[in-house]
Amino acid sequence: MLGSAAMICGPVADAVAVDLQPEQSPEAYGDALRSAMGDDGRPVLILTDLLGGTPHNVASLICLESRGPALSPVCVSGTNLGMLLEAATGMESLDVDSIARLEAAGRASIVNVMPRLEQSNV
């Protein structure tokens, strides 16, 4: 998905894909994710595909555990390319409004095409 995004908007800066290996335990995946997130205090956005999948569960747990006075990481599920492009090009910060726009971009890119086309041709 990062490759597809790069074709559209150029390489996504500071983006890392952390994939779950079939034999990887949630703990090991959590370590990989934490190391990808870094600890330099910069805001982190975690995009997961499947709500309730192991990468998503581990990411949620890390977000909950790192909640505090400092900037907490944000985790959003249901990632599609539309969302990733919004994150790559339209986000300056992780405030509530930016996250809402990100969710909206994801939802807006889900369309049953034919009814939409027929509607616009009336």
Next chain:
Amino acid sequence: MPLKLVRVDDRLIHGQVVAVWLRAVGADRIVIVDDKTAQNEFLRDVLTLAAPQGTPVEVYGLTDGLARVTELASSPTSVFLLMRTPLTALRLRELGVQFDMLNVGGLGAGPGRHPLYKNISATDEEMAAMRTLEEMGTKVELRIVADDHGVPFASVDKR
């Protein structure tokens, strides 16, 4: 009623896999017995959100889990019992919980863990626990997803 499915999976609830198993065995409630999960409020919340919508999730440590599972086994509720390791399954079995079959669906690799089948690995202690369960009359089957074929533990146990 008797437990519908007794499963070991170190990822506990991961959406799709659990949804398919619930449908396949006809269970309507997930009970997790795991001390570590029971003590971690965050982890409990995450796993509850990960379950298919409308499926209640209960999380207990060993002692409370034993009581709850025993109670549910004599109620009309059909239960999917989930644990992180075969060690818990053995403890529950020794403490009197009845189940004829243990499904081992997820045990990740790592230091001190021997690969058994596909992505399933186990420590020496877990191997011993699965052997004891078999000696107690509980069949141990390695089966990751519901539409796989189950592989008997005994057939991959090269001691």
